[in-house]
Amino acid sequence: MLLQISNASFLIENCEKDKSCISVKSDSQEELYRLFCSSKALEIVSGPMPFKLRVSRQEFSNSLIMLVKEIDYTNFDGVTQIS
Numbered sequence: 001m002l003l004q005i006s007n008a009s010f011l012i013e014n015c016e017k018d019k020s021c022i023s024v025k026s027d028s029q030e031e032l033y034r035l036f037c038s039s040k041a042l043e044i045v046s047g048p049m050p051f052k053l054r055v056s057r058q059e060f061s062n063s064l065i066m067l068v069k070e071i072d073y074t075n076f077d078g079v080t081q082i083s
Helices: 029-036 057-069
Strands: 002-005 008-014 021-026 051-056
Touching: 008 029, 021 029, 021 057, 029 051, 029 057, 051 057
Parallel strands: none
Antiparallel strands: 002 008, 008 021, 021 051
């Protein structure tokens, strides 16, 4: 799954070995730490999203809830409904 916010992009995948965790890659180390806490072990990988963390599914769910709560609906002024 791809997730994009105003200042970062995230690629969310299942962990290869452990189905209880989620692998999250990003192009922003700062946003990755902000969403998932800096206590996690950060890996540096090659590609357009070089920062990678493994988090539990519950922690991932909590982070998505936090992102939804941060939405500033005033930014939607003038946007028309897509039918």
